[in-house]
Amino acid sequence: MLEYIILGFLMKEEMSGYDLKQWMVNCTSYFFDASFGSIYPALKRLEEKGHISCHEVIESSKFKKLYAITDVGKTYFLNWLEKPIAFSKTKQDHLVNFYFYQYLPNEKAISNLKIFISEVEELLNRLSNQKSDVEKEYDVNQFKFIYSAMIYGVNYYQFIIDWCNKLLKQIEGENL
Amino acid sequence: MLEYIILGFLMKEEMSGYDLKQWMVNCTSYFFDASFGSIYPALKRLEEKGHISCHEVIESSKFKKLYAITDVGKTYFLNWLEKPIAFSKTKQDHLVNFYFYQYLPNEKAISNLKIFISEVEELLNRLSNQKSDVEKEYDVNQFKFIYSAMIYGVNYYQFIIDWCNKLLKQIEGENL
DNA sequence: GAGTTCATGTAAGTTGTTACATGATTCA
DNA sequence: TGAATCATGTAACAACTTACATGAACTC
Structure with a gap:
């Protein structure tokens, strides 16, 4: 590659x-x-x-x-x-961790989720700013695929954050 | 890992x-x-x-x-x-391809996108069925994290499909 | 009795990373 | 003048995959 x-x-x-x-x-x-x-x-x-x-x-x-x-x-x-793209299942390393979180006390799961979220949030912010810069400086229609990849990146990070937050609320709800 | x-x-x-x-x-x-x-x-x-x-x-x-x-x-x-999870940027191999699709004729980009979409759709269907089976057979509250990972998987596939479809429509719109 | 699945394992190749080594140039 | 950045490169290691080899048991 x-x-x-x-x-x-x-x-x-x-x-x-x-x-x-x-x-x-x-x-x-x-x-x-x-x-x-x-x-x-x-x-x-x-x-x-x-x-x-x-x-x-x-x-x-x-x-x-x-x-x-x-x-x-x-x-x-x-x-x-020009050859068709083979979708290669990407390793989502963080899921390996979360998959076994049943073995972790809820408090630890919660704090780790929060740390992870802020980690991804920082990456999201950086890429988001970069995306804004591109929007200002270039005609995004001329860089359709590159710009689409950026949108992918931003939305992908947001997707992970949303998923984590949902899981977080679910565990926190239990602790009450 | x-x-x-x-x-x-x-x-x-x-x-x-x-x-x-x-x-x-x-x-x-x-x-x-x-x-x-x-x-x-x-x-x-x-x-x-x-x-x-x-x-x-x-x-x-x-x-x-x-x-x-x-x-x-x-x-x-x-x-x-219990250690905090380091988010490791996952290689999204398919994005490497799409990133350079500016060098491909639109027709080829469109057909490759369609092939890719149906590829991911098949994975989505398989995982989606698996998810339904789990919902029927188990109390998902007892397997919160495992079940959440499945939701992640399904939504992740759906996210890729949605992104591809958006890009597809954009290119197809140009060809008119 | 032939093919498939179950079950374990190794050797070679792939595709990287990390850490190091080197040296020029720029900047405070 | 000392630290940071620019610039190229190698050696050792890491973490796998692919292809092969072996053999028992099950299934038709």
Whole structure:
């Protein structure tokens, strides 16, 4: 998946491994992120396969290895993109915890739920602000899919918060 | 995470590696599943650590290695469970695809969205039926957390379907 | 008696992360 | 001049999956 994401970003413009990481942190980290330890080897592999090409530059007096997608790479990427998407059941790690909360005293369940909620709320706020910025600065119709992904992210976080709150009220109701 | 899930299941009753896999497929696969190739080595590790113990039996004329959680294991599990849950951003693989759909012709985007929707709809139907069965057979108040997880699963699938349909209508509207 | 399900396990491969190492440049 | 950021990279580890191997029992 990482190699496809890299190709996807390079469809827009050439960039370095460091740039790619920045893009992920700023734009896709709510559904995909990768470490330098996987990005750099991936770039090496993609170059070996001929999907990308590299040229070294000095940009604002900083050494950079800029990677550009090749025609072979473009064909490869688009061929992958047009294939039907297999829904891969995503691990919802937090559900593993909640699933066994029957073994926890209610007070502990409540306090942990509250901590978890505020954790997700912070992520929601950050993404929500980012979404507002995009709405102000860009014509969202031109970035339909990217903007839709943001809406997904915001609504997904909200969904988790709502679910937690419902569960919270249910347990709290019992404690009375 | 796998080792904790195993301990969690063994909190209920002793079972074999095969049983554990069955439980995951039938009960948790919408948010967590593991292969035999990871379950059996995990059981070995847990036994070495003294978190579980094993005894071999013939159950309905079939050889089984039944694992039971030890007191040490129980303490270890509960100690993990009561810690605050770190929200780990789950990779939403399908979003990686949709994020780059600007590079796909609208017709292809539409057909792929439709395929994806029916894929998720099938999962939703299966889980939805399972949920109905649980509602009929059990007192859901006794399995609050397990039942809440099911609601999470159903609503999560529905959320994805709704998001896809919205996006679909938006693209289809453009094609007129 | 042939195929399916039950049951356990291993070896190799996949796909990452974490921690470290290096060095240049920028900024206070 | 010392800390932070920019920039690239590797080695070790982690946590799995896939594919294979084995064999007993059940089912038609």
